[in-house]
Amino acid sequence: MPILTLLTDFGTADYYVAAVKGTVLRLAPGTTVVDISHQVPPGDVESTAFLLAAAAPSFPDGSVHLAVVDPGVGSGRRILAARTTAALFLAPDNGLLGPVLDAALEVRAVERSDLFLPAPGATFHGRDRFAPVAAWLLRGGALSELGPAVSDPVRLPGVSPPRRSPGGIRGRVAHVDRYGNLVTDLPAAWLPSGFAAALSTGKCHAQVGDLAVTRLVTHYAEIPPGEAAILVGSLGTLELSMNGEDLARRWSVARGARVDLGWNES
Amino acid sequence: MPILTLLTDFGTADYYVAAVKGTVLRLAPGTTVVDISHQVPPGDVESTAFLLAAAAPSFPDGSVHLAVVDPGVGSGRRILAARTTAALFLAPDNGLLGPVLDAALEVRAVERSDLFLPAPGATFHGRDRFAPVAAWLLRGGALSELGPAVSDPVRLPGVSPPRRSPGGIRGRVAHVDRYGNLVTDLPAAWLPSGFAAALSTGKCHAQVGDLAVTRLVTHYAEIPPGEAAILVGSLGTLELSMNGEDLARRWSVARGARVDLGWNES
């Protein structure tokens, strides 16, 4: 039986996560269920999209990833099922599949109401619709049998990709992690000759709000106390960090903040 | 091996949950352990009773549900084991089995000290008593061998069931969830001709503290910004909610608040 991951904004103080797990284990016995997170701020689709795209590649091929951050639950919004070369994804059609869709070989709108569970109301599709459809996929059901192909999935508005300019690149803070690190969307590979060259020459500087950073390092412990530095984070993008201190709090930077990176080519 | 669910007030920052899981996996290898929650406020038996009754029905038949919110640990309070048609329950005798007891076919006081683990003190029965007894049940032990039948389990004081009155019903807020929704104990089926009729005629209004609600909807996204509405929640009871906003905080409503629902029969 393959692995099911769960990513929701349900929190861990309610019975919601357990109800989803119980339903899956009832309908697809033997499934290994792994939590990605249930601490997504309520309704925060962008954060969900980031976490899903970041976590999924670590899992074995054939895993099923169920993400339920679903302010439109019960409305006409579609339920999407997507397939990449490595995994299956199930989520409301509200943008949270984000980067997954770029790599999808097949995207379907789930219309198999025969799979849905009878429910007292329309507020908990996680338990009543997503869980049984996930169980059906875990038992080997084919994506193509879930419903019609979708060519127009909802995309998150307002999140533009990073772009290059002469002598620099511009992007944004894609995520602030528990430690206060600023994970940007700027690929380390976009630096001239890569990060290693920038590191050796020191010809690189970043600006985020009031914070200007000129130091490049390979790991946190290199950063002098109280200072900030640029390094390559765990997703291959540039990260701005302090050493044992919360940069985001110290400099009042939040997700979405603009990041400008420049260098002298000379 | 059946499933074991865990519901405690241990939090997730201590070693307590892991010690219970390790003990169960040592004594009943192969058990699938599923967390309901460990975020119950310390000693909050009523919240535990709500979560247990809400989560348990989703799990496969034969599951064992272990709930340890146990301010009386080490005292003379009994340990109860209960059996319904679908599942087994293990908990201190302090009221947390709540609605489970109404459906129980058999309730026993656990007196099998031979199953208990040697322990340095009397503060952690979760690890030293509940876990080994749960493991014994998971391995197929019979409830009837745990101890004498119990006919007088402790009941939560002060929680009266909802009741009907001419032109209305009165109940209480049974739970406030992560989103700030007010989950009431009022069955949607108690509305004249059910919720669908009330929805179509609009003849229904609710009062909770200073908040008066007249709008009925089927899902959150229908609710206009800043307004509150009545809908059928995931347990089949009426729920009061806002759309993307925390109603409980906005209107300062907590668990236990009285809810009056009325309608015009004309």
Next chain:
Amino acid sequence: MPILTLLTDFGTADYYVAAVKGTVLRLAPGTTVVDISHQVPPGDVESTAFLLAAAAPSFPDGSVHLAVVDPGVGSGRRILAARTTAALFLAPDNGLLGPVLDAALEVRAVERSDLFLPAPGATFHGRDRFAPVAAWLLRGGALSELGPAVSDPVRLPGVSPPRRSPGGIRGRVAHVDRYGNLVTDLPAAWLPSGFAAALSTGKCHAQVGDLAVTRLVTHYAEIPPGEAAILVGSLGTLELSMNGEDLARRWSVARGARVDLGWNES
């Protein structure tokens, strides 16, 4: 397949824990993964050492315990693998193995870079180094093949063991738990004739900061409201507690506070 426990300061709002679990499940399919905690305050090695030593004994023999609280990630700090009679441990060499090392039969520095995963940067050894090495151990790899023996593991500075003095013992608050209980490092067995004798004679008193405690009890429910008492905690050490109230907050006591315990021999 044996059990893997995880103990980190990653929190549960990021993708970090899931990435470690996915990697382990990809490389060692069928592993049962159990969380000890991910709520360790960022970089708090002492807290990690306490939790690891407290939780590990409950798990089945042969379990692998992976602890990643690693402010030095990416630096020259070693990765240690240790073996006791009961279990295997994997952690950065920064003191967090703490008491485990005293019982270790074998300690190795992990130098098998062939086991490490290719990584974009040096910030996430949890996923890129610890997880694949843990998977290798879970699949039966021998500790001795991981690297050279280590005789000088890093020890936590500033944490001295409890000591006896005439008519008393002195130790410290080793941990403050979710309930506000003060878990000390003073073994209950150090009391003259043990805790039972002290309990029966009442000849024992403790001082922590401004708080003087003279009452001894066996369980929390015995403690009168508003008072504090001494009891034997779940690790066999003395604990200072209130009944349903947070002693640490009420008396402003934090981990590390000195605890003096005295008695009259007469």
